[in-house]
Structure formats: C-alpha cells, structure tokens
Amino acid sequence: MSFPLLTATAALPALGAVATAAVPAARRTAAKWLALLVSLATLALAIAVVIRFDPGGDRYQLTESHSWIKDFGVRYELGVDGIAVALIALTALLIPFIILAGWHDADPLETGSKRWRPTQGFFALILAVEAMVILSFEATDVFLFYIFFEAMLIPMYFLIGGFGDRAHEHGEQAAATQRSYAAVKFLLYNLVGGLIMLAAVIGLYVVAGNFSLTEIAEARANGTLDMATSTERWLFLGFFFAFAVKAPLWPLHTWLPNAMQESTAPVAVLITAVVDKVGTFAMLRFCLQLFPEASTWATPAILVLALISIIYGALLAVGQRDIKRLIAYASISHFGFIIMGIFAMTSQGQSGATLYMVNHGISTAALMLVAGFLISRRGSRLIADYGGVQKVAPVLAGTFLIGGLATLSLPGLAPFVSEFLVLVGTFARYPVIGIIATFGIVLAALYTLVLYQRTMTGPVKPEVSAMPDLRVRELVVVAPLVALLIVLGVYPKPVTDIVNPAVEQTMSDVQKKDPRPEVEAAK
Numbered sequence: 001m002s003f004p005l006l007t008a009t010a011a012l013p014a015l016g017a018v019a020t021a022a023v024p025a026a027r028r029t030a031a032k033w034l035a036l037l038v039s040l041a042t043l044a045l046a047i048a049v050v051i052r053f054d055p056g057g058d059r060y061q062l063t064e065s066h067s068w069i070k071d072f073g074v075r076y077e078l079g080v081d082g083i084a085v086a087l088i089a090l091t092a093l094l095i096p097f098i099i100l101a102g103w104h105d106a107d108p109l110e111t112g113s114k115r116w117r118p119t120q121g122f123f124a125l126i127l128a129v130e131a132m133v134i135l136s137f138e139a140t141d142v143f144l145f146y147i148f149f150e151a152m153l154i155p156m157y158f159l160i161g162g163f164g165d166r167a168h169e170h171g172e173q174a175a176a177t178q179r180s181y182a183a184v185k186f187l188l189y190n191l192v193g194g195l196i197m198l199a200a201v202i203g204l205y206v207v208a209g210n211f212s213l214t215e216i217a218e219a220r221a222n223g224t225l226d227m228a229t230s231t232e233r234w235l236f237l238g239f240f241f242a243f244a245v246k247a248p249l250w251p252l253h254t255w256l257p258n259a260m261q262e263s264t265a266p267v268a269v270l271i272t273a274v275v276d277k278v279g280t281f282a283m284l285r286f287c288l289q290l291f292p293e294a295s296t297w298a299t300p301a302i303l304v305l306a307l308i309s310i311i312y313g314a315l316l317a318v319g320q321r322d323i324k325r326l327i328a329y330a331s332i333s334h335f336g337f338i339i340m341g342i343f344a345m346t347s348q349g350q351s352g353a354t355l356y357m358v359n360h361g362i363s364t365a366a367l368m369l370v371a372g373f374l375i376s377r378r379g380s381r382l383i384a385d386y387g388g389v390q391k392v393a394p395v396l397a398g399t400f401l402i403g404g405l406a407t408l409s410l411p412g413l414a415p416f417v418s419e420f421l422v423l424v425g426t427f428a429r430y431p432v433i434g435i436i437a438t439f440g441i442v443l444a445a446l447y448t449l450v451l452y453q454r455t456m457t458g459p460v461k462p463e464v465s466a467m468p469d470l471r472v473r474e475l476v477v478v479a480p481l482v483a484l485l486i487v488l489g490v491y492p493k494p495v496t497d498i499v500n501p502a503v504e505q506t507m508s509d510v511q512k513k514d515p516r517p518e519v520e521a522a523k
Contacts (some may be wrong), residue, residue, distance in 0.1 A: 013038060014128065029106065032103060049080065081505070087153055087277055122163050182263075183259070203235050241412050257328040260325070306343070309332055318450070331360070346508055360418075394472050
C-alpha cells in the first residue's frame with residue numbers, strides 16, 4: 001500500500017494544532033516554534049505532492065479511497081488535479097510566513113495574564129485552518145468536502161473574535177465589541193451559505209445515489225445519470241451561493257471588510273489569501289464539473305455580478321480611510337476578476353483565474369503583512385495618521401510599494417500575467433464585459449498610489465519620526481514573497497504547466513471550446 005501523501009499533508013497540521021494547544025501555558029515560545037516547525041514540515045509534504053504530480057497523467061492523482069459511512073454512500077476520497085496542487089502549495093507556503101508575522105500577536109497584554117493559553121491557542125487555530133483548507137482542496141467526495149468547508153468556520157471565528165487587531169482609535173473595549181461583531185457576521189454569512197449548500201448536497205445524493213465527484217461526473221458524461229434541467233439548476237444555485245459567500249462575490253461580500261479590519265494582519269492574510277480561495281476553487285471543481293448545463297445557463301448573470309464586484313470593490317477602496325479596509329475592498333475587486341475568468345468559459349480565462357488565485361495570495365500577503373508591521377509601529381489603521389514613512393523606514397516603504405504595485409498588476413510582477421489572461425479570455429467571448437472590466441485596473445492604480453502617497457511620502461509626521469525599519473524576522477517574512485512576485489511575474493510557466501491540463505478538462509466538462517478569432521479574409 002503506497003504512502004497516503006494527501007492524508008499526511010492534511011493530518012500533519014491537524015496533529016500539530018493539537019500538540020501546540022497542549023503546550024504548557026508558561027512555554028509560549030516553545031508553542032510558537034512547534035507551530036512553525038509543523039508548518040515547514042507541511043510545506044515539505046506539499047512540495048512532495050507537487051513533485052509527484054504528473055501534469056500529463058490522470059485527472060485526479062495520488063488518490064485515496066476508503067469506506068466511511070457505508071449506509072449513506074459517504075467515502076473518504078481524496079485526489080488532486082493541477083488546480084488543487086497549485087492551491088495546496090500556496091496554502092502550505094503562506095502558513096509559515098503567517099506564523100512568523102504573527103509571532104507576537106497573541107502574547108498576553110500584560111505580564112502574568114490569566115487568559116487561557118492565548119499564544120498556544122492562536123497558533124493552534126492557524127494550523128487547524130490549514131489542515132481543513134488542504135483537505136477541502138483534496139476531497140473528491142462531495143460530503144467530505146462539505147464537512148471541512150464548514151468546519152473551517154469554527155477556528156476562523158475564534159481567530160477573528162478572540163485575537164483581533166489591538167490598534168483601535170476608541171480603545172480596547174470598543175475594539176473587543178467590533179471584533180465580536182466582525183466574527184459573528186463572518187460566521188452567520190458563511191453558515192447560511194453552508195446550510196443552503198447542505199440542502200443541495202442532499203439533493204445531489206437523492207438524484208445521483210452517491211457523493212463521489214468522479215463517479216457522478218463520469219455518469220453525467222456517459223449519459224447514465226440523466227438530471228432534469230430544473231433540478232440541475234437548483235442544485236447549481238445551492239452550491240454556487242455558498243461558494244459566492246466564501247469567495248466573496250457582490251452582494252454577498254459585506255462580511256469581508258469587517259473581518260479583515262478587525263483581525264490581526266496575519267489572520268487577515270489567512271482569510272483572503274487562503275480561506276477565500278476555497279470558494280473560487282470549488283466553483284471550478286464542483287459547479288462546472290457537476291452542473292455543466294446550469295453553469296452555462298447562469299454564466300451571463302454571474303459575469304455581471306463579477307463585473308460589479310470589480311468596479312464596486314475598486315471604487316470603495318479609493319474612498320477608504322482605513323488601510324485594512326482598503327486592502328479588503330481591493331481583494332473584493334480581485335475576486336471579481338477571478339470569478340469572471342472562471343465563467344468566461346475560455347481556456348485563457350480559466351488558466352488566468354487559477355493563476356490569479358495563486359498570485360493574489362502572494363501579493364495580498366506581501367501587502368497586508370507589511371501593512372501590519374506598519375500599523376503595529378504606529379498603533380493606528382487610519383491612513384491620515386501616517387506621512388513621510390519612506391524617510392525614516394525606507395525598507396518598509398519599499399516593500400510596501402512593491403506589494404502595492406503587485407496589487408495594481410504592474411507588468412513584471414506576478415498578478416499582471418494572470419489579470420491579462422483573464423481579460424483576454426473574457427474579451428474573446430464577452431467583449432463588452434472585458435472592456436468594462438479594464439476600468440478596474442485604472443481604479444487599482446488610483447487607490448494603490450494614493451495609499452502610498454498619503455502614508456509614505458510628504459513631510460514626516462512627528463508620530464512616525466522614530467519609527468524603526470523592518471527587523472530581521474519581518475524581512476524573513478517579506479523578502480521571499482517579494483522574490484516570488486518577481487519570479488512568477490517574469491516566468492509563470494511552472495504554475496501554468498501544472499494547471500493548464502486541469503483547465504482543459506474543465507472546459508471539456510462544460511463542452512466549451514475557445515472561440516476562434518474573426519480574421520478578415522485577405523483580398
């Protein structure tokens with residue numbers, strides 16, 4: 001029996017979470033190092049998954065299948081395609097940086113605090129989220145996917161509500177109230193989406209007789225499972241609603257700015273760079289593969305919603321006073337591009353959307369973590385409280401600029417390639433949508449450069465005059481992310497080689513081919 005690599009990749013952070021939580025309260029530093037070592041070991045397993053995956057091989061590889069709840073046809077089934085491999089690698093890569101960046105975020109507020117193991121709990125919850133996200137990318141049983149899709153809400157709720165940002169202009173009591181509100185809002189939105197999805201999961205079982213993604217998709221392809229058009233559309237809507245909340249897609253997005261604003265910077269990265277990717281990934285894996293006709297039917301409406309997300313998110317980012325809320329609305333705009341690429345139903349669009357998930361995770365991590373370092377020094381999230389930072393902390397300002405330029409998709413940095421592919425793929429089939437979406441790029445340049453100008457340039461404000469530059473630990477966090485943004489901006493081929501075969505298979509699922517360009521015949 002071969003080594004269960006996929007199970008090990010998810011089980012290691014889960015066991016690490018238990019071990020970290022069990023570290024004695026007085027050994028906070030030991031808990032931090034244990035969590036970091038577990039995350040690095042998980043990254044090593046994720047690299048092994050990438051190495052063992054053959055882009056030219058079967059659609060789902062490294063598969064595992066065991067009977068679980070036999071009476072209901074639920075199985076413990078795992079398998080990865082190229083899209084899942086890329087996102088597992090992204091998740092495993094970001095978690096060590098998240099842990100390093102949050103090294104002191106859960107330390108007690110005062111010496112001798114009696115709070116129950118705050119540090120151990122913080123890092124244990126991060127590892128628990130990592131385990132559940134990785135299992136969500138690996139699961140090929142719909143019910144198994146649903147369990148971890150919902151279960152990750154619990155540790156995220158405590159990370160937002162229990163370990164939120166301490167920088168609040170109205171004091172600690174107001175901060176605690178706002179954290180509680182943001183955590184409950186996050187939980188309710190995602191829980192409602194999950195409950196609607198549960199009804200659709202049950203409906204799918206009634207129609208198909210099992211929960212196996214591969215078996216249902218194969219039965220649909222060979223005609224042995226004939227699903228009524230109205231049934232397929234209702235089931236699609238149940239799945240898509242849950243994924244659109246998680247993504248998030250306008251108008252189901254309103255939980256994200258609150259959650260990111262009240263979280264610590266590392267937890268904000270965990271939300272938007274890791275957890276939210278499960279929503280867009282699931283659109284590709286489940287919506288398009290299980291419900292191809294319904295996906296085609298819903299495409300025009302989804303493209304309009306994605307377009308609204310792009311423009312709306314960018315416009316609101318321009319007017320933000322809070323640094324974290326600005327990055328949150330920028331992410332809403334970027335998720336609009338990702339969803340637009342998925343439902344453009346072209347290979348360029350879907351390849352660009354998958355690449356965008358990876359690149360957005362790296363660029364948002366770089367920008368948000370540097371912003372967190374900035375906020376921790378000044379103790380304020382308000383843009384107006386900064387000015388002239390580049391004169392006193394040039395390395396911090398420089399890395400902040402690179403993260404911002406990546407966010408606006410500057411050529412030469414990783415997000416440019418993915419955004420370009422999304423726009424090209426969308427324009428090929430829906431030219432009007434593609435043209436309007438390009439205005440999101442203009443707005444991105446506006447909110448990013450205005451943010452940099454107001455915080456980093458101009459006269460040095462007295463409150464930032466003694467601000468220290470990035471420390472060694474912070475440089476270890478930021479430098480690899482910046483390097484990845486440059487490398488993938490110049491040479492994205494390693495990622496596209498992995499994801500393109502999976503994209504071609506997804507296009508085959510929905511029976512779509514790339515439109516041929518209309519070329520006027522030579523006279």
